[in-house]
Amino acid sequence: MxxxxxxxxxxxxxxxxxxxxxxxxxxxxxxxxxxxxxxxxxxxxxxxxxxxDGISIGEIFGGTQWKPEGEPPFYGALPFIIGSFSTSIMAAIIAAPLSICAALFMVEIMPKIGRKYLQPAIELLAGIPSVVYGFVGLSVIVPFYRDIFPGQGLGIAAGATVLSIMILPTMTSIATDALAALPPGLKEGSYALGATRWQTLARIVIPTTLPSLMTGVVLGMARAFGEALAVQMVIGNAPHIPRSLFESASTLTSAITLSMGNTVMGSPQNNVLWTLALILMLMTFVFVFIVRCLERRANR
Structure with a gap:
């Protein structure tokens, strides 16, 4: 049995x-x-x-005019590419210092207050729909820029500001995990040698966790690069290269979402929009590749 x-x-x-x-x-x-x-x-x-359709690569990647219904038609996507890179890079520049400082506050400076109040508030931002960010940006940020700077307030600056708030939770969470995983012996050794807290943070903690911190920045840029609705509401959606941060511009995602529903499947304009989608997908692969390289460097 x-x-x-x-x-x-x-x-x-x-x-x-x-x-x-x-x-x-x-x-x-x-x-x-x-x-x-x-x-x-x-x-x-x-x-x-x-x-x-026989459209040349130089016309799409180097052309500055977007007139798909003109005679002859122009399919220059350079303004959209510049708009996407400008907003995502500027958003990362704004959000990166804020996220790193917030992570340092929550992990190194005041962990009890940071984990109890600041971290839930930052994580709450991740659950807000993008249309809410766009509406707030259209109601608050655009009038603010319009009152201070010349122009209508719509442009890359407004789009980057909205995106920086959207990617802040992602970057802060990754930075917090990176700082929390740091071996305590490094900091204790620094304090034993007579270093102050700020010297330890600046010369030991941040340089050691820099690859992981940059991973959060790259992931934030990847999300900002592919965001559509929030940017579309505040950037102005003008298909030209802006001469300042406060002029209307457009991005790859805005061009796709605004035009895809008004085209016939298989038409040259529809195929060019799919080319823009292919550019977005390839840029996603590039961001993933950069993250993998940073992870390998962090593990060494």
Whole structure:
């Protein structure tokens, strides 16, 4: 009896193990097929503008005029590319110091107050819909810039300000985890040598965790680069290269969301919009590659 029960338990254990392996394998296969199908679909649609419609790469990446319904049509996407990079880089420049300082406050300076009050407040920002950020930016930030600087207040500055608030929770969470994972022996050794708290933070803590901190910055930029609705509401959506931060501009996501529903599938304009989507996807891969490189550097 005892041996039969043991055999039954062993068979049940083997069956559960194989069931788990089959289930996880199917999930992995489904995930890989989905990712490759998505990449293949966007790539085939994106390359159609070059292969099928005969539009040159230089015209799309170097052209400054966006007139798809003109005679002749122009498909210059350079203003959108510059707008996307400008808003995401400026948003990262604004949010990076704030997120690092908030993480230092929560982990190193006043962890009890920071973890109890500041961290829940920052995490609350991550759950706010992007349309709310866009509406607040349109109601508060745009009039603020309009009263202080020349112009209508719409532009890269307003879009970058909204994006910096949106990516702040992501960057702060990653910076907090990086600082919390730092071995305490490094700080204790610095204090034992007579260094002050600020000297320890500036010369030991931040340089040691810099790759992980930069990972948070890159991930924040990746989210800012792909954001559509919030930026679309405050940037002005003008298809030209702005001469200042307070002139109306446009981004890749804004051009796609505003024009995709008004085009015919397979038309040259529709194919060019898919090319813009392909650029967004390739930039996502670049951001992921940069994050992987930073993670390898942090693990050394």
């Amino acid at each position: 005892a041996r039969s029960r043991e055999n039954r338990k062993i068979k049940q254990h083997i069956m559960e193990e194989w069931t788990g392996k089959v289930f996880t394998s199917l999930c992995i296969v489904l995930l890989v097929v989905t990712i490759f199908s998505l990449v293949y679909f966007v790539a085939t649609k994106g390359f159609s503008s070059f292969i099928k």
